[in-house]
Each structure stands twice: as C-alpha cells, then as structure tokens.
Amino acid sequence: MDLRLAGKVGIVTGASRGIGRAIAQSLAAEGMRLVLVARSAEQLADLAKRLPTPSLVQVADLRQEDAAEELVAATIDQFGQLDLLVNNAGATVRGDFLKLTDTEWDDGFALKFFGAMRCCRAAWPYLQQSQGSIVNIVGIGGRTGSAEFAIGGSVNAAVLNLTKVLADRGISDGVRVNAINPGAIATDRLQTRIDKSASDQGIAKEEAAEKLAREMKIARFGTPTEIGDAVAFLASFRAAYCQGSIIDIDGGQTRTL
Template sequence: MNTTPTHTSTLTGKVALITGASSGIGEAIALTLSQAGALVAVGARRTERLAGLTERMPGETLVLHLDVTDAESVRAAVDATVERFGRLDVLVNNAGVMLSGPVAGADPAEWKTMIDTNLLGTMYATHAALPHLLQSKGTIVQTSSTSGRVASAAGAVYSASKFGVNAFSEGLRQEVTAEGVRVVVIEPGFVATELASHTTNADMRALAQQLHESMRALQPDDIARAVLYAVSQPEHVSVNELLIRPTDQVR
C-alpha cells in the first residue's frame, strides 16, 4: 500500500508565515502551502493585494501589514501569527527587491534599499521567528538567487545582498540544526515576476525584457513546488539548498 502523503494533506496543522507574499514567488508559495493543508499568514506592505490572494487560498489565513526593513514590524507580524494560530512551523523569507545598474553613477539609496530588504529583512524575520521555530522544530526558507552564487556586471549590490543571505543561512544552519530546525536556501534563476520592474535603470529593464523573451523562464509555481518539497520532508531530512534555473539559462 502506498503511504506517501498527498500534497493536499502534507502540511495539515502546520503554520507558515510568508513575507513578500503580495505577488510573484511569495504569492505562489502561499497558495501552494495553503493547498497542502497549512494555516498561512501572509505579510507584505501592499495589503490590498493580500486580500485578493487569501480569497483563493483554501485554508485558514491571516493578512499582515509587514515591512521587513522595520524590525518592530517584523516582530509584530510574528507575534500576531503565533497569537492567531498558537505556533509557527515554517518561515518563508521571500521579500526582496532588485535595483540593478552599474556601480558608477548609482544612487547609494538604492543600495541601502536592497541591503535593508534582502539581507537585513531576512535577518530580522529569522531573529523574531526563531524562538517559536526552535519550539516546533520548524523550517526556515530563505529566498536567495543564482546571483547569490555568481555575481555579474550591473548586479554587484544585488548579488552582495544575496551572497549575504547565503552566508547568514549557512551560519544559522550550523547553529540550529542540532536543535531540529532546518534551514533551506532556494536559489532561483530567471523567474517571470515583476521583480525586474522595480529597477529604475531603463537599460536594465530592457535587458530583463530581452532575457525574458530569450528563454522559457521559470514560473512562480515552479519555485513554490520546490519549497513544498523541502518543507514537507521527514524531520530527519534537511534539504539545505535548491538551485533552480530555467533549462535555457546559461549562467
């Protein structure tokens, strides 16, 4: 008899908090985990989008206004999740921004935005959630990037933020794995989302469009299925890193 759990019940009773859930990968992860039976708290600055998202989620949900660059906002979101559902089993640090462009002539304020969101935001959420995840022997999912492995021209600071996520995650993993907490780093390649549209540099936006047209890009659901795979493994199995590129992507 096949005793492998189906996706519809894999995470029944588990509680997940997802940052950056208002679009793209975060939205897809929220839907997928809810469909797998999880109780899901979705956080973002654009809460009007979250209302539409939760209408499509089959399980119980909680909408949170969450700015990951504000440590107090993050802590309040974690506290609200635990107050509502009584526990926390999965944290998905997905909030991120990509403001690509050459270093020469760049606006350093954009560098700060990327570091504050991509790196410090991940750290703030992890720090706030960790006491609860230690109790539940839960899982932390960090959305990194292929840019966290290979830096490229016009992406130096974005890569620095994602290299930082990878380094932070590995150090954290070594601290908490003996306590039963799993740390998963997801490194997507080119995904068809609105991420590149945040870029203020017109040349970079045009390049992103060219890349999109030149390949069969990943879809947010592709990444969400990978996250579900990682968080639904038996407790003794820790999938620490998943690098996912479009087949057509060379670098």
C-alpha cells in the same frame, strides 16, 4: 505525494505578488495556514480570500526594525504556533555600480538581508519549539556576480551565508534552514526588465524576452509555481535531511558548481 503539511502554520513574506504569492498558493494547497506579509493590504486581502485555508494578513514594511517581532507576535496570537518561515520579500535595483547610491545599497540590505535576519531571529524560538524550518528565497546572483547586479548579488550572497550560519545552529536546535536560488522567473519584476530592454533597443517585448532567454542560455523562463512547489517540498518531512541546502532552480542557467 503527501507532504504532511496540513494544519501547520507558516509565514510568507512578500506574498502580495510574484513568487511569494505562488509560494502561499502551493503551501495552502497542502493545507497550511498562513500569515501573508507585504506592504500592499489590498493584494494580500485578495490572496487571502482565494486561499483554501485560513490566513492572517499582516501589512508591514520589513525594513522597519520592529516589523519582524510584531509579525511573529501576531502569528502566535492568531495561530498559537509557527512551523515555517519563508523569507521571500526582496527588492534590489539593478544598475551601473558607479551610479548606484548609498540609499539604494542601504535599501537593498535593509529589506532582503536585515529584514530576513530579524524574521529568523524573532521566529527562531517558536521554530525550535515546533522543530520547524526556514526557507530563504535568494537568487542565483548570490553565486554568480554580474556587473549590473551589484546590490542584488551582494545581498544574495549575504543571505546564502546566513542560511549556512543558521543551518549550523539548527542542527542542535532542531530547526532546518535551506535556501532556493531562483533563476529568471516570469513575474512582474522580470516583465519590467523585459519592457525596459524592449524600449531601450526599440524592439517588440516578445523579441526582447526571447533575446534575454538566449543571452541567459536557457530554454525558457521559470514559473512562480515551480518555486512554490519546491518550498513545499523543503518545508516537509520529505526534506528532513536537507540542512543548509542551497537549491538552484534556474533552468540550467548556473553552469558552475
């Protein structure tokens, strides 16, 4: 299926590993030129080297107020256009609500909510020019609350609402804004969770992984590429009527509407 993405320009935040890296690989495989953003220069450079299309490495801490403006300016300097923004960078800690600190709450919102919001604001005029789109990588915790995921769930719910807000504006401005809610995707982040659970319970990692999947009532964990390919679809003309769509890609974990 030709997605007609060849030659278009996209920003992928949190591209240094995990889901963001896979998104960059899926988009570059479709011929997109990319701006790869994260704090780890080496991992970004390694990815850039392996992609089939030209890319720009932008090392940035997206919690910083000026980072989004600088990122978009660098994109326009390098490529002269912007067709897609993928807000993927995110890192929120799990834990007992009564033990989570203000700093942890601030940090969670600073990156995944305020970082994404600022990227959307800085990118918007260029996306309006190109009639481009935004894809927010959010998480099923934004729909379904769980006791140990207070920060992540709250941040994700806020990003889902921002998706709808900007999709509404995008109808008149010609910018499509959509979101993907990944479920349990096999990345380093999930592996860390499995490793901790294995050591807490004194069981093997494989057993802890199987137990977690059973508790989630899913047949298996997802792969980062399954998210990357969905982003490519949403970014393409084939998803032209997706506006404010929120797609759960979670192996059936979310059972509510």
